[in-house]
Amino acid sequence: MLCRALLALASAVLAGASACSNARPVSSSASGSAAPDGRRLYAASCAACHGADLKGTPTGPPFLDAIYRSDHHADEAFLVAARSGVRPHHWNFGPMPPVSGLTDQQVAAIVAYVRSQQQAAGIR
Numbered sequence: 001m002l003c004r005a006l007l008a009l010a011s012a013v014l015a016g017a018s019a020c021s022n023a024r025p026v027s028s029s030a031s032g033s034a035a036p037d038g039r040r041l042y043a044a045s046c047a048a049c050h051g052a053d054l055k056g057t058p059t060g061p062p063f064l065d066a067i068y069r070s071d072h073h074a075d076e077a078f079l080v081a082a083r084s085g086v087r088p089h090h091w092n093f094g095p096m097p098p099v100s101g102l103t104d105q106q107v108a109a110i111v112a113y114v115r116s117q118q119q120a121a122g123i124r
């Protein structure tokens with residue numbers, strides 16, 4: 001008898017818990033608490049020159065290149081590049097203009113995405 005009562009109580013609690021989590025907003029990005037999506041930000045802000053596949057375009061170099069390994073271009077280099085642009089020094093694409101409208105957190109998410117793609121390509 002007690003067992004059945006406990007079971008009923010447990011399932012009531014569980015039902016209550018799932019009702020609560022269902023009640024949360026589907027997307028919390030409006031509140032700014034969602035982690036930035038590096039892949040999406042990269043596609044929107046960087047892919048035009050560095051390539052949707054990170055293999056470069058006629059206007060920018062590939063990130064899947066040993067030159068952009070983290071020991072040669074640390075994560076800060078990405079922040080500086082986005083903030084201030086880049087003077088041409090490794091390639092002949094010309095300068096990279098500053099990319100406006102990205103927070104440090106968003107650039108960090110882009111870097112994490114680039115690093116994951118580099119790792120997948122065997123560039124570490």
Ligand code: HEC
Nearest residue numbers: 045046049060077078081088089090091093094095096099
């Ligand atoms: C309009 C084209 C363009 C866009 C858009 C662009 N880049 Fe670049 N980027 C370049 C070019 C060209 C270079 C190569 C400069 C050189 O010769 O070393 C470069 C170089 C870089 C470098 C290397 C910097 C260094 O110190 O050597 C980083 C890091 C970088 N870009 C990050 C980004 C990120 C992150 C984004 C998106 C937020 C982005 N770029 C968007 C054109 C672009």
